[in-house]
Amino acid sequence: MFVYLAVGGGGGCEMDKSGGDGIEKRVPKDGFVYRVSTSAEWEAxxxxxxxxxxxxxxxxxxxxxxxxxxxxxxxxxxxxGREGLYLLQIDAAKLGQGLIYEAAEGTYFPHFYGPDRSFQPLSLDCVNKAEKLEVQNEEFICSLLDQA
Incomplete structure:
Protein backbone atom coordinates (compact mmCIF):
# COMPACT_ATOMS: atom_id res chain seq x y z
CA MET A 1 0.00 0.00 0.00
CA PHE A 2 1.39 3.38 -0.95
CA VAL A 3 -0.02 6.86 -1.14
CA TYR A 4 0.96 9.73 -3.35
CA LEU A 5 2.60 12.88 -2.13
CA ALA A 6 1.09 16.12 -3.27
CA VAL A 7 2.87 19.45 -3.18
CA GLY A 8 0.57 22.24 -2.08
CA GLY A 9 -1.89 22.55 0.69
CA GLY A 10 -5.37 22.58 1.99
CA GLY A 11 -7.56 20.71 -0.41
CA GLY A 12 -6.55 22.60 -3.51
CA CYS A 13 -3.31 20.83 -4.30
CA GLU A 14 -2.57 19.05 -7.53
CA MET A 15 -1.82 15.36 -7.35
CA ASP A 16 0.52 13.98 -10.01
CA LYS A 17 0.39 10.18 -10.05
CA SER A 18 3.14 10.02 -12.65
CA GLY A 19 5.86 10.72 -10.09
CA GLY A 20 6.70 14.21 -11.39
CA ASP A 21 8.61 16.90 -9.52
CA GLY A 22 7.86 17.02 -5.82
CA ILE A 23 5.72 13.91 -5.92
CA GLU A 24 6.81 10.54 -4.62
CA LYS A 25 5.22 7.40 -3.32
CA ARG A 26 5.06 7.09 0.45
CA VAL A 27 4.38 4.01 2.51
CA PRO A 28 3.67 4.69 6.19
CA LYS A 29 6.60 3.03 7.98
CA ASP A 30 4.49 0.88 10.26
CA GLY A 31 1.35 0.74 8.10
CA PHE A 32 -0.39 3.28 10.31
CA VAL A 33 -0.97 7.01 10.49
CA TYR A 34 -1.86 8.79 13.72
CA ARG A 35 -4.35 11.37 14.91
CA VAL A 36 -4.03 13.46 18.06
CA SER A 37 -7.62 13.68 19.21
CA THR A 38 -9.37 15.54 22.02
CA SER A 39 -11.43 13.49 24.45
CA ALA A 40 -14.62 15.07 23.03
CA GLU A 41 -13.61 14.15 19.48
CA TRP A 42 -12.71 10.56 20.50
CA GLU A 43 -15.97 10.13 22.44
CA ALA A 44 -18.00 11.43 19.47
CA GLY A 81 -0.35 22.28 28.06
CA ARG A 82 -3.52 20.47 27.00
CA GLU A 83 -4.95 17.49 28.79
CA GLY A 84 -7.55 14.91 27.85
CA LEU A 85 -5.88 13.97 24.58
CA TYR A 86 -5.83 10.60 22.82
CA LEU A 87 -3.54 9.18 20.19
CA LEU A 88 -5.42 7.22 17.55
CA GLN A 89 -3.56 4.62 15.50
CA ILE A 90 -5.25 4.46 12.09
CA ASP A 91 -4.84 1.69 9.53
CA ALA A 92 -3.50 3.50 6.45
CA ALA A 93 -4.68 0.74 4.09
CA LYS A 94 -8.29 1.33 5.15
CA LEU A 95 -8.02 4.99 4.11
CA GLY A 96 -7.16 3.94 0.56
CA GLN A 97 -6.60 6.62 -2.07
CA GLY A 98 -8.09 9.25 0.26
CA LEU A 99 -4.79 9.38 2.18
CA ILE A 100 -2.42 11.93 0.67
CA TYR A 101 0.90 13.30 1.94
CA GLU A 102 1.28 17.05 1.51
CA ALA A 103 4.18 19.40 2.09
CA ALA A 104 3.99 21.41 5.32
CA GLU A 105 6.72 22.91 7.48
CA GLY A 106 9.58 21.36 5.51
CA THR A 107 8.25 17.80 5.55
CA TYR A 108 5.26 15.80 4.36
CA PHE A 109 2.23 15.14 6.54
CA PRO A 110 -0.56 12.65 5.84
CA HIS A 111 -4.04 14.10 5.30
CA PHE A 112 -7.27 12.18 4.78
CA TYR A 113 -9.61 13.64 2.19
CA GLY A 114 -11.75 10.66 1.36
CA PRO A 115 -11.72 8.45 -1.71
CA ASP A 116 -12.87 11.10 -4.19
CA ARG A 117 -10.89 13.99 -2.63
CA SER A 118 -14.04 15.47 -1.15
CA PHE A 119 -14.10 15.96 2.59
CA GLN A 120 -15.13 12.60 3.99
CA PRO A 121 -15.50 11.70 7.66
CA LEU A 122 -12.97 9.36 9.21
CA SER A 123 -14.66 6.07 10.12
CA LEU A 124 -14.22 4.36 13.48
CA ASP A 125 -13.52 1.17 11.51
CA CYS A 126 -10.17 2.67 10.46
CA VAL A 127 -8.98 3.09 14.05
CA ASN A 128 -6.79 0.18 15.10
CA LYS A 129 -6.03 1.44 18.61
CA ALA A 130 -6.56 4.50 20.81
CA GLU A 131 -4.51 5.44 23.85
CA LYS A 132 -4.93 8.24 26.34
CA LEU A 133 -1.95 10.57 26.33
CA GLU A 134 -0.57 11.29 29.77
CA VAL A 135 1.72 14.18 30.67
CA GLN A 136 4.80 13.38 32.73
CA ASN A 137 7.59 15.90 33.32
CA GLU A 138 6.00 18.15 30.67
CA GLU A 139 6.19 15.34 28.07
CA PHE A 140 3.36 13.44 26.47
CA ILE A 141 3.58 9.69 26.98
CA CYS A 142 1.72 6.54 25.91
CA SER A 143 2.86 3.11 24.77
CA LEU A 144 2.35 3.99 21.08
CA LEU A 145 4.91 6.78 21.41
CA ASP A 146 7.45 4.32 22.83
CA GLN A 147 7.70 2.87 19.31
CA ALA A 148 8.67 6.23 17.74
Missing part, protein backbone atom coordinates in the same frame (compact mmCIF):
# COMPACT_ATOMS: atom_id res chain seq x y z
CA UNK A 45 -16.15 9.08 17.11
CA UNK A 46 -16.99 6.11 19.33
CA UNK A 47 -20.62 7.21 19.67
CA UNK A 48 -21.37 8.08 16.03
CA UNK A 49 -18.86 5.87 14.22
CA UNK A 50 -17.29 8.76 12.29
CA UNK A 51 -15.39 12.02 12.79
CA UNK A 52 -15.11 15.22 10.78
CA UNK A 53 -12.26 16.56 12.91
CA UNK A 54 -11.82 19.98 14.43
CA UNK A 55 -12.08 23.52 13.08
CA UNK A 56 -8.81 23.29 11.13
CA UNK A 57 -9.89 20.03 9.49
CA UNK A 58 -13.28 21.38 8.46
CA UNK A 59 -11.74 24.64 7.23
CA UNK A 60 -9.11 22.89 5.06
CA UNK A 61 -11.33 20.00 3.96
CA UNK A 62 -9.19 17.16 5.28
CA UNK A 63 -8.46 15.29 8.50
CA UNK A 64 -4.92 16.13 9.64
CA UNK A 65 -2.81 13.11 10.56
CA UNK A 66 0.83 12.31 11.33
CA UNK A 67 3.33 9.55 10.87
CA UNK A 68 4.49 8.13 14.20
CA UNK A 69 7.82 9.97 14.07
CA UNK A 70 5.92 13.28 13.63
CA UNK A 71 3.52 12.89 16.56
CA UNK A 72 5.78 14.34 19.28
CA UNK A 73 6.49 17.43 17.18
CA UNK A 74 2.76 17.91 16.54
CA UNK A 75 2.01 17.48 20.25
CA UNK A 76 4.67 19.98 21.28
CA UNK A 77 3.75 22.55 18.62
CA UNK A 78 -0.04 22.42 18.82
CA UNK A 79 -1.10 20.69 22.04
CA UNK A 80 1.39 21.72 24.74
Missing amino acids: LQKTGFMLGGDLDRRTGCVHLSDLDQVKVVLNNFFR
Whole structure:
Protein backbone atom coordinates (compact mmCIF):
# COMPACT_ATOMS: atom_id res chain seq x y z
CA MET A 1 0.00 0.00 0.00
CA PHE A 2 1.39 3.38 -0.95
CA VAL A 3 -0.02 6.86 -1.14
CA TYR A 4 0.96 9.73 -3.35
CA LEU A 5 2.60 12.88 -2.13
CA ALA A 6 1.09 16.12 -3.27
CA VAL A 7 2.87 19.45 -3.18
CA GLY A 8 0.57 22.24 -2.08
CA GLY A 9 -1.89 22.55 0.69
CA GLY A 10 -5.37 22.58 1.99
CA GLY A 11 -7.56 20.71 -0.41
CA GLY A 12 -6.55 22.60 -3.51
CA CYS A 13 -3.31 20.83 -4.30
CA GLU A 14 -2.57 19.05 -7.53
CA MET A 15 -1.82 15.36 -7.35
CA ASP A 16 0.52 13.98 -10.01
CA LYS A 17 0.39 10.18 -10.05
CA SER A 18 3.14 10.02 -12.65
CA GLY A 19 5.86 10.72 -10.09
CA GLY A 20 6.70 14.21 -11.39
CA ASP A 21 8.61 16.90 -9.52
CA GLY A 22 7.86 17.02 -5.82
CA ILE A 23 5.72 13.91 -5.92
CA GLU A 24 6.81 10.54 -4.62
CA LYS A 25 5.22 7.40 -3.32
CA ARG A 26 5.06 7.09 0.45
CA VAL A 27 4.38 4.01 2.51
CA PRO A 28 3.67 4.69 6.19
CA LYS A 29 6.60 3.03 7.98
CA ASP A 30 4.49 0.88 10.26
CA GLY A 31 1.35 0.74 8.10
CA PHE A 32 -0.39 3.28 10.31
CA VAL A 33 -0.97 7.01 10.49
CA TYR A 34 -1.86 8.79 13.72
CA ARG A 35 -4.35 11.37 14.91
CA VAL A 36 -4.03 13.46 18.06
CA SER A 37 -7.62 13.68 19.21
CA THR A 38 -9.37 15.54 22.02
CA SER A 39 -11.43 13.49 24.45
CA ALA A 40 -14.62 15.07 23.03
CA GLU A 41 -13.61 14.15 19.48
CA TRP A 42 -12.71 10.56 20.50
CA GLU A 43 -15.97 10.13 22.44
CA ALA A 44 -18.00 11.43 19.47
CA LEU A 45 -16.15 9.08 17.11
CA GLN A 46 -16.99 6.11 19.33
CA LYS A 47 -20.62 7.21 19.67
CA THR A 48 -21.37 8.08 16.03
CA GLY A 49 -18.86 5.87 14.22
CA PHE A 50 -17.29 8.76 12.29
CA MET A 51 -15.39 12.02 12.79
CA LEU A 52 -15.11 15.22 10.78
CA GLY A 53 -12.26 16.56 12.91
CA GLY A 54 -11.82 19.98 14.43
CA ASP A 55 -12.08 23.52 13.08
CA LEU A 56 -8.81 23.29 11.13
CA ASP A 57 -9.89 20.03 9.49
CA ARG A 58 -13.28 21.38 8.46
CA ARG A 59 -11.74 24.64 7.23
CA THR A 60 -9.11 22.89 5.06
CA GLY A 61 -11.33 20.00 3.96
CA CYS A 62 -9.19 17.16 5.28
CA VAL A 63 -8.46 15.29 8.50
CA HIS A 64 -4.92 16.13 9.64
CA LEU A 65 -2.81 13.11 10.56
CA SER A 66 0.83 12.31 11.33
CA ASP A 67 3.33 9.55 10.87
CA LEU A 68 4.49 8.13 14.20
CA ASP A 69 7.82 9.97 14.07
CA GLN A 70 5.92 13.28 13.63
CA VAL A 71 3.52 12.89 16.56
CA LYS A 72 5.78 14.34 19.28
CA VAL A 73 6.49 17.43 17.18
CA VAL A 74 2.76 17.91 16.54
CA LEU A 75 2.01 17.48 20.25
CA ASN A 76 4.67 19.98 21.28
CA ASN A 77 3.75 22.55 18.62
CA PHE A 78 -0.04 22.42 18.82
CA PHE A 79 -1.10 20.69 22.04
CA ARG A 80 1.39 21.72 24.74
CA GLY A 81 -0.35 22.28 28.06
CA ARG A 82 -3.52 20.47 27.00
CA GLU A 83 -4.95 17.49 28.79
CA GLY A 84 -7.55 14.91 27.85
CA LEU A 85 -5.88 13.97 24.58
CA TYR A 86 -5.83 10.60 22.82
CA LEU A 87 -3.54 9.18 20.19
CA LEU A 88 -5.42 7.22 17.55
CA GLN A 89 -3.56 4.62 15.50
CA ILE A 90 -5.25 4.46 12.09
CA ASP A 91 -4.84 1.69 9.53
CA ALA A 92 -3.50 3.50 6.45
CA ALA A 93 -4.68 0.74 4.09
CA LYS A 94 -8.29 1.33 5.15
CA LEU A 95 -8.02 4.99 4.11
CA GLY A 96 -7.16 3.94 0.56
CA GLN A 97 -6.60 6.62 -2.07
CA GLY A 98 -8.09 9.25 0.26
CA LEU A 99 -4.79 9.38 2.18
CA ILE A 100 -2.42 11.93 0.67
CA TYR A 101 0.90 13.30 1.94
CA GLU A 102 1.28 17.05 1.51
CA ALA A 103 4.18 19.40 2.09
CA ALA A 104 3.99 21.41 5.32
CA GLU A 105 6.72 22.91 7.48
CA GLY A 106 9.58 21.36 5.51
CA THR A 107 8.25 17.80 5.55
CA TYR A 108 5.26 15.80 4.36
CA PHE A 109 2.23 15.14 6.54
CA PRO A 110 -0.56 12.65 5.84
CA HIS A 111 -4.04 14.10 5.30
CA PHE A 112 -7.27 12.18 4.78
CA TYR A 113 -9.61 13.64 2.19
CA GLY A 114 -11.75 10.66 1.36
CA PRO A 115 -11.72 8.45 -1.71
CA ASP A 116 -12.87 11.10 -4.19
CA ARG A 117 -10.89 13.99 -2.63
CA SER A 118 -14.04 15.47 -1.15
CA PHE A 119 -14.10 15.96 2.59
CA GLN A 120 -15.13 12.60 3.99
CA PRO A 121 -15.50 11.70 7.66
CA LEU A 122 -12.97 9.36 9.21
CA SER A 123 -14.66 6.07 10.12
CA LEU A 124 -14.22 4.36 13.48
CA ASP A 125 -13.52 1.17 11.51
CA CYS A 126 -10.17 2.67 10.46
CA VAL A 127 -8.98 3.09 14.05
CA ASN A 128 -6.79 0.18 15.10
CA LYS A 129 -6.03 1.44 18.61
CA ALA A 130 -6.56 4.50 20.81
CA GLU A 131 -4.51 5.44 23.85
CA LYS A 132 -4.93 8.24 26.34
CA LEU A 133 -1.95 10.57 26.33
CA GLU A 134 -0.57 11.29 29.77
CA VAL A 135 1.72 14.18 30.67
CA GLN A 136 4.80 13.38 32.73
CA ASN A 137 7.59 15.90 33.32
CA GLU A 138 6.00 18.15 30.67
CA GLU A 139 6.19 15.34 28.07
CA PHE A 140 3.36 13.44 26.47
CA ILE A 141 3.58 9.69 26.98
CA CYS A 142 1.72 6.54 25.91
CA SER A 143 2.86 3.11 24.77
CA LEU A 144 2.35 3.99 21.08
CA LEU A 145 4.91 6.78 21.41
CA ASP A 146 7.45 4.32 22.83
CA GLN A 147 7.70 2.87 19.31
CA ALA A 148 8.67 6.23 17.74
